[in-house]
Amino acid sequence: MTSDTMKAWRLPQFGIGNLGLDRVKRPRPGPKDVLVRTKAVSLNYRDKLVVEGGLLPAQPKMPFIPVSDFCGVVAETGDDVASFSVGDRVMGNFWTEWIDGPPPHSMLQHGASLGGPLPGALSEYIVIPESVAVAAPSNLTDEEASTLPIAALTGWFALTETARVGAGQFVLVQGTGGVSLAGMQIAAALGARVIVLSRSTAKIEKTLELGAHDGIDTSTAADWPRRVMELTDGHGVDHILEVIGGSNLSRSLEAIAAQGQISLIGFLEGMDARISAVPFMLRRARLQGVSVGHRHAFERLVRFIEGKEIHPVIDTVFSFEDARRAFNEINEGPFGKIVIQIDAKQ
Template sequence: MKAWKVIPDEKQLNLQQQDIIVGEPDAGEVRVRIRATSLNKRDLMVANGTYPGVKEGGLIPLSDGAGEVIALGKNVNSLALGDRVANLFWRDWMDGMASSDGVAMGGAIDGVLADEVILPAHALVKIPDFLSFEEAATLPCAALTAWNALMETGNLKPGQTVLTLGTGGVSLFALQFAKAAGAKVIITSSSEGKLSRAKEMGADIGINYRTTPDWAEEVLRLTEGRGADIVIETGGPGTLNQSLHAAAFNGEVTMIGVQAGIGENISPLPILFKKLRLQGIMVGNRKMFENMLAQISKHEIRPVVDQVFSFEETPAAFQTMENASHFGKIAIVN
């Protein structure tokens, strides 16, 4: 069997394809033939050595994969040979609140960028038949993060307004889930082309933050001073001040990334005076995943896969992620 391994290196991307041995699953475990994986910004941070808690030595990267069950260990009753499955981001988080000692795929332990993997049966969820493996491979991290932010933690209601930053995987899933829930969506980008594509997907308003750098004021203007009920904050401290300003009274700002830098001074005054809730989100649990899949199936929501690379082209997929020119998700097929 083949796998890609990453050696965290701040100077260059160090990906190596290696032979691995995949044994038989133990009791409660399943062997999965991985058919597709997808990339997240986190994977670049793992590769360049800036993500905390990464397994030392050669790590098989990527948290997001989909494939088919090819072997069952003893006492596995929830899955059958041939089942199409996706894995959980947090391997053992089934329900309830997250714990500080959770194990994340492609970080603390090996991920799924391999021909085959062995995982506990509880870490695998059956995927809808109408989704391709490439589409299903985008669900474990980006989709579940957006779902948790809006529907589980955010408790989004029809008629509310969602503001999501950028056109990466989380933001486009947020757009799709919010529209399915009957909400209004404002989305930002520096590209008019990407904004046009987002509007074709149902976005109500697009704001070009390059031509409108004070985009929070524009959000307030376009909502007649009210602001957004839920803000999907993907930028981090570099954009957080504007996100707080753009949020509605009693609104929620959900931080899911730090792509715009970490060195900014943040004013807490909007949190206080607008009674805002500032919430960090780190993906979600199995129960949330199942809730999300029910909604995906009901509305036949198809993930946006912008580019697909072969397993042999994995370094090019990472480079494309680094260039940040994609719209939605980048997938790798085995």
């Protein structure tokens, strides 16, 4: 490496208008760290909330580099690193303290997560602990791999780690954002029959091409739970990826099958949600909170993606210099992920 500086997008204070491209000192890896030359990052709705000053349990140190998800190449390793070598393609697990099993209590207290409150990846280089690094799938480009750490792992964790979705079961996904489409692809590859909710017939057609079994246009079928029951011959869906939250949760309960699971992932409609207790009890349904997943689950996801030849859906790829425009694109309802390419000099 020929320079000890790098370019990074930083926030001196919250607000997308304050996001600026600076030249800063390049970080150095500690004994158990890897320095990653960032090749691509992908944006999540969470990143937008963080930049706007919301969501975080602890405030990051300013100026702050945002964005959680990335793929890059190991540029340097600490003296005690054994698992990775210079040149390896890696991603970073979102929860830096969650390796396996139940989340540690320390994680629940202060939320040690990449892209807030810990420094993020919207820069030419990032340092992460060796324990956080996950080898990128061999069948994916850097841009595709950058979409996995939050969106795909969330879908995977909901469908396979907290439940056991299998062939012939019905899975419902809401919308065509990153988590929903990743969940759709995973569920279809597991042999499930996927139903997609969307307000766009054009987007529904795209999901059918990608492996969805049915789609419901909620702009014309406001009573979508009834339509779900028709499509499933009265059975209901066995698993729902609930990304809307709010009052929509009660509607999901109308569509869930007996002993089905609703994975509460998002809160686009609001942080608070209420459901009717009686149908919840009669259906013996499960409401499972999902907040991404641990590193071992991420490694299992990578093997699954390689084995099934799954390629994440990317809506638009922006240049590094267009990062602010990429954030604005999140509000436009993209079909899949928004990605930013980063061309760091070695």
